[in-house]
Amino acid sequence: MITNREKSTIDAIATILDRSFNNKAFDIDPANIASSVHVLVVKGRETQEVYFLPNNRYTIGRNNDNDIQILSKGVSRYHATLYKRKGTFWIIDGSTNGTPSTNGLLINQKACKSSKIKSGDTISFCSDSYAVFFEIELVHKNLNSLVNSPDKALSPNKALNSAFVTAKNQNESDGIENFLSVIPELIIKFDSSGVIKNIKESKDNVFSAYGKSLIEASIFSCFSPYISKRISLAMGAARMTGNAQAFDCEIDANNQKTSCEVEVSMENKDVFFAVFRNIQSRKHIENKLLHDALHDNLTGLPNRSFFIKKADLLIQKRRHNKKHAFALLFVDIDKFKIINDSLGHLIGDEFIVHISKRLKKCLRPQDIIARFGGDEFTILINDVSSTDEAILITRRLQTALAKPIKLEGHELMPSASIGIVLSNECYTNVNDMLRDADLAMYQAKAGGRSRFEIFDQEMHQKVVNFIKLESDLRQALRRNEFKLFYQPIVCLKTQKLVGFEALIRWFNPDRGLVNPTEFISQAEETGLIVPLGEWALKEGCRQLDNWHQIAGVDPDLTLNINLSSKQFSSANLTQHIADLLEVFSINPKNLKLEITESIIMENSQFSIDVFHRLRKLGVQICIDDFGTGYSSLSYLHRFPIDALKIDRSFVSAMDDAAQNTGFAIAQSVVGLAHNLGVKVVAEGIENARHLVWLRSFQCDYGQGYFFAKPLNAEKATALVKGEMEWSYIQNAPSRLPS
Numbered sequence: 013m014i015t016n017r018e019k020s021t022i023d024a025i026a027t028i029l030d031r032s033f034n035n036k037a038f039d040i041d042p043a044n045i046a047s048s049v050h051v052l053v054v055k056g057r058e059t060q061e062v063y064f065l066p067n068n069r070y071t072i073g074r075n076n077d078n079d080i081q082i083l084s085k086g087v088s089r090y091h092a093t094l095y096k097r098k099g100t101f102w103i104i105d106g107s108t109n110g111t112p113s114t115n116g117l118l119i120n121q122k123a124c125k126s127s128k129i130k131s132g133d134t135i136s137f138c139s140d141s142y143a144v145f146f147e148i149e150l151v152h153k154n155l156n157s158l159v160n161s162p163d164k165a166l167s168p169n170k171a172l173n174s175a176f177v178t179a180k181n182q183n184e185s186d187g188i189e190n191f192l193s194v195i196p197e198l199i200i201k202f203d204s205s206g207v208i209k210n211i212k213e214s215k216d217n218v219f220s221a222y223g224k225s226l227i228e229a230s231i232f233s234c235f236s237p238y239i240s241k242r243i244s245l246a247m248g249a250a251r252m253t254g255n256a257q258a259f260d261c262e263i264d265a266n267n268q269k270t271s272c273e274v275e276v277s278m279e280n281k282d283v284f285f286a287v288f289r290n291i292q293s294r295k296h297i298e299n300k301l302l303h304d305a306l307h308d309n310l311t312g313l314p315n316r317s318f319f320i321k322k323a324d325l326l327i328q329k330r331r332h333n334k335k336h337a338f339a340l341l342f343v344d345i346d347k348f349k350i351i352n353d354s355l356g357h358l359i360g361d362e363f364i365v366h367i368s369k370r371l372k373k374c375l376r377p378q379d380i381i382a383r384f385g386g387d388e389f390t391i392l393i394n395d396v397s398s399t400d401e402a403i404l405i406t407r408r409l410q411t412a413l414a415k416p417i418k419l420e421g422h423e424l425m426p427s428a429s430i431g432i433v434l435s436n437e438c439y440t441n442v443n444d445m446l447r448d449a450d451l452a453m454y455q456a457k458a459g460g461r462s463r464f465e466i467f468d469q470e471m472h473q474k475v476v477n478f479i480k481l482e483s484d485l486r487q488a489l490r491r492n493e494f495k496l497f498y499q500p501i502v503c504l505k506t507q508k509l510v511g512f513e514a515l516i517r518w519f520n521p522d523r524g525l526v527n528p529t530e531f532i533s534q535a536e537e538t539g540l541i542v543p544l545g546e547w548a549l550k551e552g553c554r555q556l557d558n559w560h561q562i563a564g565v566d567p568d569l570t571l572n573i574n575l576s577s578k579q580f581s582s583a584n585l586t587q588h589i590a591d592l593l594e595v596f597s598i599n600p601k602n603l604k605l606e607i608t609e610s611i612i613m614e615n616s617q618f619s620i621d622v623f624h625r626l627r628k629l630g631v632q633i634c635i636d637d638f639g640t641g642y643s644s645l646s647y648l649h650r651f652p653i654d655a656l657k658i659d660r661s662f663v664s665a666m667d668d669a670a671q672n673t674g675f676a677i678a679q680s681v682v683g684l685a686h687n688l689g690v691k692v693v694a695e696g697i698e699n700a701r702h703l704v705w706l707r708s709f710q711c712d713y714g715q716g717y718f719f720a721k722p723l724n725a726e727k728a729t730a731l732v733k734g735e736m737e738w739s740y741i742q743n744a745p746s747r748l749p750s
Contacts, residue, residue, distance in 0.1 A: 054143040070094040086138025088113040136309040198288040218265045246276035271295040308383040311368035319382035323442040339402040341391040342431040342449035346461040348387035427462035497722035511570035514552040541576040557596040572604040577611045586625045600630030660696025679709045
């Protein structure tokens with residue numbers, strides 16, 4: 013049988029949890045704490061558990077073989093280890109074999125690798141999972157009056173009442189006197205009119221003013237009017253229901269207020285008991301848990317839950333008062349992932365803390381800022397008089413963010429993309445406002461970052477169209493609606509066909525022929541470009557194999573196929589191409605892979621490594637759209653490439669006689685490439701002048717409408733067989749100029 017103090021502790025923990033975690037009730041088995049004085053209260057995204065810690069070591073993590081499992085994506089498989097040394101618990105970051113956690117460990121919001129933990133300490137595992145550790149003071153008394161009680165579910169109040177009665181019957185025997193002396197509660201026995209008949213004094217200073225001298229006084233004259241009224245109401249409720257009634261209050265002691273709990277119960281219609289407990293420490297833990305549940309551990313700002321509740325209140329206020337206006341801002345820090353990945357999570361965390369302070373400093377007292385998660389913040393600008401006022405505050409935020417931040421020798425230049433939504437009658441819940449603010453933020457980011465956008469219905473329609481297009485793209489892949497067209501590539505010196513570039517075309521039953529500019533970028537954004545690109549590689553290799561089966565075809569006929577950024581960064585790219593070469597028995601030198609300049613310069617060393625792996629297969633590599641990106645000439649000679657493609661914009665610029673910058677750039681690219689031993693292909697040749705100029709400075713190959721528009725497989729095959737003359741092809745002259 014546990015002692016009364018132990019049972020009270022269990023009730024206290026259950027009360028904290030019940031009030032702090034969505035009013036969820038917890039059943040705590042007293043047997044679990046018979047030999048333990050340490051407790052860990054764990055709060056996850058949607059769960060909360062209580063763990064009593066009688067053993068010397070515990071593992072904490074996401075895997076189910078941990079002693080304490082926390083189901084959150086932010087928690088590592090083996091996140092932390094608890095171990096007891098000399099009766100005190102310590103915690104270390106990571107697993108027992110020394111592998112550190114992914115997100116690190118925070119003790120009271122400070123990063124740690126190993127630390128002794130004290131009662132009341134908060135242990136944060138990630139943004140949505142934390143624990144509070146505390147130590148229970150157990151009183152080990154073997155009281156026969158309780159152990160032998162037939163009521164196995166003896167409540168604390170019943171135990172106290174029983175002890176009171178027993179003490180009176182046994183003339184305050186030593187055993188009961190000892191029992192009463194260790195109980196910290198103040199217990200007052202009084203009759204139905206409120207006259208105090210007995211008092212069990214408390215050694216707690218909070219109750220020092222309530223002693224035996226108050227016997228025969230009225231309990232209602234001993235306390236404040238509020239407490240007296242609550243006691244009177246509790247008496248009436250206890251008399252009607254037969255159940256004990258409890259309420260919380262504050263008692264003035266030593267010039268400060270202390271939180272207390274008062275429990276009033278009825279022994280019979282003429283006898284009542286009031287038990288006063290000091291719950292200040294419990295309230296402190298309860299408030300800490302409640303604060304942590306509504307605030308971000310890293311920045312101390314309100315979190316997502318807090319923000320959503322406040323935003324909902326403003327929406328309701330707006331519904332009842334049409335004149336009340338506010339704005340919701342969704343703030344995303346630009347390029348934070350690069351900082352986090354390159355400089356480490358600790359610097360990344362410090363960076364976020366600095367950002368949060370700057371944002372908060374720009375706001376007015378009535379505004380609310382929250383850390384929504386990661387590098388995202390949300391802001392409620394309350395009582396805005398106009399759109400201009402919201403814009404003014406937004407610009408103030410961006411100006412404050414633009415100042416450099418110095419962290420451990422690194423100077424970082426922060427910026428943010430911000431989406432703005434203004435309140436109106438259409439919004440009935442915060443989720444819709446967040447959705448639209450998030451959309452506006454992405455529009456700002458797509459426009460070049462460090463910008464803001466205000467949500468409007470046109471933006472909403474774009475999203476609807478985007479979703480519809482994504483759905484159609486997925487169906488198109490399943491229905492085989494895509495076709496490859498082939499644009500001829502011509503040797504400018506011999507005027508002979510040397511190969512084709514494969515171009516994807518989409519024939520939709522409802523839309524007809526869909527322009528690639530309408531769907532390629534969306535395929536990139538949704539990830540559908542990967543299966544689409546894999547299909548293009550396979551179909552292109554199949555067609556190349558078919559052409560080489562034709563008698564008399566040029567054995568050096570090539571096919572250029574474009575690779576997207578996601579394909580290029582795929583770990584299995586080399587193996588996938590090797591498998592296609594084997595399946596279709598293709599000579600690797602006949603396959604040319606085109607990668608845009610901007611893709612390879614995003615990570616030049618990675619690109620060099622991929623190029624070397626592809627070159628080992630024997631395939632050729634071509635840099636597309638050369639001159640439009642931001643390549644470094646110091647890197648260019650390190651790329652094992654076979655050809656550069658001059659972008660069509662420079663070729664078409666040759667027609668500008670006033671400036672003729674296109675002519676100069678094209679000529680420079682040809683000279684540079686030839687000095688590096690690389691061939692040059694000019695795109696967008698549309699007239700004889702282009703051809704004459706490009707040939708004049710020894711450009712190797714060309715493609716464009718002057719020779720032919722992209723051809724379907726049947727016409728391209730006819731061209732390969734010699735069944736189609738160049739003069740047949742639209743826009744091609746009967747004779748190329750010499």
